[in-house]
Amino acid sequence: MHNKQDIRNLSDVEIQSFFVQNNEKPYRIKQLKEWLWKKGAGSFIEMSSLPLNIRELLDKHFNIHGLCLEDTAISGDGSIKFLFRLFDGKYIESVLIPTERRVTACISTQVGCKLGCKFCGSGKIKFQKDLSIGEIFAQIIFLQKESNARYNSNLTNIVIMGMGEPLLNYFNLLLAIEKITSVEGLNISPQRVTVSTAGIPEIIRKFADLQIKFNLAVSLHAANNHKRSFIMPVNKLHNLDALLESLLYFYKKTYNKITFEYILLDKFNDTLQDAKELALLCNKVPCKINIVEYNSIELCEFQQASQETLNTFVEFLRKKNFTVNIRKSRGNDIFAACGQLANKKI
């Protein structure tokens, strides 16, 4: 039944008034929420601590939309990419990334993306909609079950850097962080939650003001406006000065260091001059730097920088005393960069 609302998309007030209208006791709401956000129930019937009449009542009025698994691709390095069809027929992707000590879920917040970064698979998919909190959370629940089944472990980390620009789905992102980190939800430490943005200064400030805890990663990818605007059109709207100002504000409010993501693209942003510009920029805000090996995709003009170039680039930054991590491209063989499986499908 597609016309029933996903109950996870209702506000607390709406749920309360539904219970009041139906003469049900308010303490049942707590039980319902526990099933939804802690146990990740996929149906009302399985909510065994609720009386059958309430389960049937809820089932009559609401839905808990699951994700329909359309495709799975397992990479040689163990990353698993899932392509899901939503109840409305649209497609999203999520990735499960196991390493020795972690199981990380990478989830999407939009169908397609408005920002059109040149190196990105999702940027090639037309923006279709913001995901609801139900649709965001359903990915985590699916991946949590996969992680339990495959690795006998709960998810240890959540990165919100799949399809879409999370900060442009602000309210649902806020809710998602709350459901992931709160005791009433999955109770995952905010230190293990990373939100990755192309940089929307106004929203970064909003998050700073709310002082909500999570790691903020910024897709920088070029340290001067000319190059950044070329690969990330959003930079024409919010240039590096505006972005840095908001990041400094975020740091002053939260004392959370920013993570800069920098994809090294062959003969585009990989010279010593680029490294110097990056160092200058990174001096302006407490940060660490992730140098990411590019996952070349068919639809884009860029190629991965050579290993030698990468080493020189990283060495230069480390000599300047920056904390630099190299992120190996994972899942190269399975279209693991965001949007690539969906692109294939579409």
Ligand code: SF4
């Ligand atoms: S990198 Fe992120 S913001 Fe840019 S197009 Fe891809 S999904 Fe959108």
